[in-house]
Amino acid sequence: MSWLRISWAWRWAVLVAGIGGWQLWTSRAGSSFFPRPSAIVTRMYHLWFSGPAAHVFLTADATGNLLPSLGRVLAGLAIATAIGAPLGIALGRSPVVTAYLNPLLQFARALPVVTMAPVFIVLFKIGTQMEIATIVFGTLWPILLNTIDGAATVDPVQLETARAFRMSAGQRLAWVIIPAALPKAFAGFRLSLSLSLILMVFSELVGSSSGIGYEMSNASNAFDMTFLWSTIVLLGILGYLLNELLAGAERHLLAWHTGKGRG
Amino acid sequence: MLEVTNLTRAFGHGAAAHTAIEAVSLSVAHGELVSIVGPSGCGKSTLLRCIAGLIAPTGGRVVLRGVPVHDVPDGLAVVLQDYGRSLYPWLTVRDNVALPLRRTLRGRAARRTAADASLAAVALAGVGDKYPWQLSGGMQQRVAIARALACDPALLLMDEPFGSVDAQTREDLEDLVLRVRRERDITILLVTHDIDESVYVGDRVIVLTPGPGRVRADLPVRLPESRDQIITKELPDFVRLRTEVSRLVRSRDTRAVS
Numbered sequence: 001m002s003w004l005r006i007s008w009a010w011r012w013a014v015l016v017a018g019i020g021g022w023q024l025w026t027s028r029a030g031s032s033f034f035p036r037p038s039a040i041v042t043r044m045y046h047l048w049f050s051g052p053a054a055h056v057f058l059t060a061d062a063t064g065n066l067l068p069s070l071g072r073v074l075a076g077l078a079i080a081t082a083i084g085a086p087l088g089i090a091l092g093r094s095p096v097v098t099a100y101l102n103p104l105l106q107f108a109r110a111l112p113v114v115t116m117a118p119v120f121i122v123l124f125k126i127g128t129q130m131e132i133a134t135i136v137f138g139t140l141w142p143i144l145l146n147t148i149d150g151a152a153t154v155d156p157v158q159l160e161t162a163r164a165f166r167m168s169a170g171q172r173l174a175w176v177i178i179p180a181a182l183p184k185a186f187a188g189f190r191l192s193l194s195l196s197l198i199l200m201v202f203s204e205l206v207g208s209s210s211g212i213g214y215e216m217s218n219a220s221n222a223f224d225m226t227f228l229w230s231t232i233v234l235l236g237i238l239g240y241l242l243n244e245l246l247a248g249a250e251r252h253l254l255a256w257h258t259g260k261g262r263g
Numbered sequence: 264m265l266e267v268t269n270l271t272r273a274f275g276h277g278a279a280a281h282t283a284i285e286a287v288s289l290s291v292a293h294g295e296l297v298s299i300v301g302p303s304g305c306g307k308s309t310l311l312r313c314i315a316g317l318i319a320p321t322g323g324r325v326v327l328r329g330v331p332v333h334d335v336p337d338g339l340a341v342v343l344q345d346y347g348r349s350l351y352p353w354l355t356v357r358d359n360v361a362l363p364l365r366r367t368l369r370g371r372a373a374r375r376t377a378a379d380a381s382l383a384a385v386a387l388a389g390v391g392d393k394y395p396w397q398l399s400g401g402m403q404q405r406v407a408i409a410r411a412l413a414c415d416p417a418l419l420l421m422d423e424p425f426g427s428v429d430a431q432t433r434e435d436l437e438d439l440v441l442r443v444r445r446e447r448d449i450t451i452l453l454v455t456h457d458i459d460e461s462v463y464v465g466d467r468v469i470v471l472t473p474g475p476g477r478v479r480a481d482l483p484v485r486l487p488e489s490r491d492q493i494i495t496k497e498l499p500d501f502v503r504l505r506t507e508v509s510r511l512v513r514s515r516d517t518r519a520v521s
Binding site for chain 2: 160161163167168171175176182259260
């Protein structure tokens with residue numbers, strides 16, 4: 001694909017030009033709803049990144065709000081993966097059980113997670129538990145359903161080969177079924193990652209005493225537009241970084257998959 | 264070595280039932296290389312999978328070295344036609360060859376050494392660190408052969424192993440099988456749809472009838488032990504036998520000839 005050949009510098013140049021245009025437009029418009037990017041960056045620096053060197057330059061506001069949010073995202077994803085991946089492999093290899101459970105799974109997946117939040121608030125009270133529960137419930141389905149699909153569609157020739165060489169059930173699982181299911185499981189995880197950020201903000205908006213969503217809700221109530229935009233930009237950066245991290249892991253773990261596609 | 268008696272395998276039930284092979288009996292002596300040839304759809308692969316213990320026959324039985332075959336038996340290895348799908352793309356070539364050895368050989372280093380030796384035996388020393396999809400089709404099939412040989416099988420079953428490579432590569436692979444067979448104490452059963460190949464590599468050629476597959480003929484190959492792609496194939500004996508096999512494969516007659 002030709003866009004791959006566009007140099008790194010040019011791609012960033014477009015971003016810089018975009019921000020420059022944004023700066024020009026907001027400076028000229030002078031709207032209080034759309035603060036200048038320079039004002040947003042300055043605000044972000046003062047809010048979160050002007051702390052002491054001993055705290056990696058994070059301010060007390062950052063450690064009190066960014067870190068808990070990030071922790072909830074990671075905890076939610078970890079729990080969803082710990083449940084979804086093994087269950088997905090097991091169900092993917094048991095077509096009969098999956099056929100029985102499928103209507104239930106499709107129903108649960110179709111429930112908008114947002115509507116479950118009031119239930120979680122009653123169950124867990126407002127706080128970290130309820131927020132993590134919301135993230136887990138929302139991110140479980142993409143991981144589970146994609147892993148089921150991946151484990152169910154292992155090439156029969158690969159399985160027959162494993163049988164012909166009399167690999168044990170454990171060996172078949174570790175060396176054939178799991179690697180074969182991994183590309184699809186990863187695709188599910190990528191969906192879950194972006195969902196987890198949305199759900200983190202949502203659950204913190206609904207009710208929380210810390211976190212990025214909590215800060216957004218405060219900023220919104222105070223009509224502090226620069227603050228509000230700061231949190232939005234921060235979420236964008238956070239999403240970008242997490243996605244890059246995942247892409248790196250994928251390049252490493254699934255090198256064979258992309259390589260095979262090219263070869 | 265191998266005794267197959269009245270082997271029958273049917274698929275499906277009722278009106279949709281389909282008999283792939285019917286009452287196939289054959290025996291293979293220790294050290295023999297027997298080709299099984301037949302028109303497409305004659306149940307060659309089904310026969311091979313029954314002998315390998317990969318699928319259960321609906322009738323008859325398979326006895327390998329005096330032991331009835333129910334599951335995949337000891338001392339047996341299989342090379343499937345579809346090398347592109349039977350090699351694991353997430354493992355390097357060496358790890359592909361070493362994987363089945365986990366059952367029998369303790370220690371990563373020992374398995375690595377055995378895998379490298381097996382790769383060297385098929386003239387693939389030095390590609391161990393590559394991935395299967397980085398190799399040509401012929402090389403991939405040689406990896407599959409190396410993987411089978413690494414298990415040091417007494418009986419090697421090959422299901423149309425050279426069906427999807429070009430003619431030149433195919434001849435090289437046939438000579439590779441002949442060399443492996445000379446160098447090792449191994450019995451080989453090779454299923455093919457290529458008549459020249461069945462005669463060129465075989466000590467015996469078993470011709471199956473069109474589906475349901477029955478044994479139509481069991482012909483000895485009386486050719487010199489050492490074979491050459493050019494010289495052997497111009498021998499009158501070769502030409503006569505390949506013509507006979509060809510006639511048997513093409514005829515719609517399903518009776519056995521003796």
